[in-house]
Amino acid sequence: MKSLSSKEGFLHRFVGFSESFPDQIAIKYLDAEEQTVTYRQLRNMAQGCNGVLKALDVVPGDNVALVLPNSVAFIAYYLAIIGRGAVPVILNHKLTPFEMSNVIGLAGPTLVVTTAALAVQHSELFHPDSGIRHTLVLEVGDEPAAALPAHATAVAQVPHEAEPLMLPEDNPVVSVQFTYRGLGKPLAVAHRYLDLTQSSDGLHEQFHLQGVGSVHLVTLPLYAIFGLSVMMVFPLSIGATLLMTNTLLNRDLAEVLSEHQVSFACLVPDVIRYFNTRLAKRKGALLPMHPKLMVYSGGSHLPADEAEKLGKLLGCNAVLQGYGLTESMPVIVQSSIGQVHRGAMGRAISGVDLRVVDAEGRDVARGRIGELLIRGSMVIDGYLDADDANARFWRDGWFHTGDLVWQNEDGHVFFYCQRLRISKIKAQMVDLTEIESIALKHPGVTRAKAYIVPDNKEVNVLHLCVEGSADLTQNAIATLLSRYLSGFKLPRTIEIIALKEVAHAS
Incomplete structure (x- = not known):
């Protein structure tokens, strides 16, 4: 895996902001009576979580599974796991026991951090017989109290002291997540510290300047790489505020964006369609938005007319496309500074090379459809323990995405369809x-x-x-x-x- 020349990644930057801007709001959580957490408080929380991990004998190199919804606790424990030198294994908390058993078997965590309800639901799996030494149960949201399995431990029962965060050296793995490629089984993907940082930096080149005082709306799940990198790593590495909610569909999007002067928001296409329908029925004048509000779409392809419709209903620019894969983190994004190409996903960010090729692997002319191939420091070298899949999707240093696209003369990439199953x-x-x-x-x-x-x-x-x-x-x-x-x-x-x-x- 290639690495950055700079050795200071996003955790270094977060710790720096906690010292230089300690009272800057890091997280505003709308679902908990607008709970606010400053950068200093978030660092203190992460150090407390690190103390819990130490008390449970987590050592550098251990895999620690995070099975949590979006929450302040998710972020604090993610930072703590990295600051302990351990490896966060980030799992979708909505998986069934069958699906969870498949990914747990591949990840091999020694500790699971989860909620009481999930500890009960997966009690037969989150068990020492599966190699999991401890199941740590947190109080998250309004979850009702549940009788914990005998092998689970409530965080309040763990005696501990705050433990300073250890800043990563070199380019260790800071995230293991899972994806599918039409093979009928999950594939494990490992992301590294400096590569994840570089991906965030490359995104920032395409945005209006963000930093201390900017507000980022967080609605995408953090267990997915797009949410983790764009909605958590990126804002915390520039001193921005995460405006978090898991109940956006029950809120007025225009009011949320206006009241909190959100400068950056990323929504998935289905949510954009939902709010296009709701906002079309909204009465009254347009609400004042942040003058440089950027709304991005990620997760799947968004038709251009839906992108333009939301911009008109909010009184801001049209929604811009983004593109990324679990294997690559966000790779290409539509520039908000240069000329906008209607319906384009964007151009490659710094550090990413791409090609569009035919079935024989030959580059096609601009305007012709072909498969998208990518490479760069943030593109992984291969799946963990999956030689057959690696041989199929990585050839001559290029990752074969399975997505059919075309490029215009300016190098902007347009989605055509998915070739894989x-x-x-x-x-x-x-x-x-x-x-x-x-x-x-x-x-x-x-x-x-x-x-x-x-x-x-x-x-x-x-x-x-x-x-x-x-x-x-x-x-x-x-x-x-x-x-x-x-x-x-x-x-x-x-x-x-x-x-x-x-x-x-x-």
Whole structure:
């Protein structure tokens, strides 16, 4: 893995801001009666969390799983794990026990940091028999008290003292996350300290100047690399304020942006469509926004008309596209300073090279469609313990994304479609092979085919066709799928028919 020439990454910068701007607000949490946390307080909280980790015998190099919703506690423990020299394994807290067992088995954490409800839900997995020495239970939000499993420990029961954060040296792993590539199984991705910092720096080159006093709206899940890097690492490394909420859909977006003078916000396409519908019904004059408010879209492709519509309804510039992968962190973004190209995802940030190639690996001419290949210091060298996948997707130093795109004469990249058997539903990765493999667990199913069809609003909709015995029912298949898979992976329609070999868009 290539590294930066500078040895000071985002934790160095965060600690620096906690000393030079100690009273600057680091986090404003709207869901807890507008709880505010200064940079000094956040550093003190992280040092307290580090003391807890020390008391539980966490040592440098240990894998520590974070299974938490977006919260102040998530951020404090993430900083503490890095400041302990351990490795954060960041997991989607909404996974089913089946899905969780797959990623826990790959990650091999010695400690899990989670909530009481999740400790109970996954009690058979978060257990010493799985190699997990401790399950640390935090008080997060308004979660009701629950009887903890015998092997779980409430944080209040751990005697500890605050422990200073150890600043990373060189370029250690500071995040392990998971993705899918159409192989029917999760793949582990490790991100490194200076590379994650460089990715954030490259993004900043495309933005209006952000820093102390700027306010960033945080709504994307921090367990995903896009949320982690753009919504947490980036603002904390420049002294900005994170305006956090998990209840944005219950709020008036215009009021939130105006009241708190948000300067940067990133939303997923489905949320943008939702607020376009709501804001179109809003009465009265436009509310005053930050004069340089930038709204970005990430997670999946956003049609240009939806991007322009939100800008008009808010009284700001059109929403700008961004593009990234778990394997690469945000890679290309639409410049907010230069000329805007309608519908473009953007150009490569500093430190990233890209190519658009045909099926034989030859570069195509501008305006022609081909597969996007990328390389750079923030692009990982390969998946952990997955030689077959690495041989398939990394060749001659280039990562093959599976995305078909085209470039205009100015080098701006436009999305065409996804070539692999993966897609995004509600900005969450869906592996079609995984869904089919679960359907085939039913004894009456002999074949299964999952596919994506965009609806009339260009929103991806998941469908499943199965072939099986005469007594097979849609309810039986739906019940089976819901037992194993998260809600966003469940198909909208299930057809029980004799399958034909028909190519479907995915």
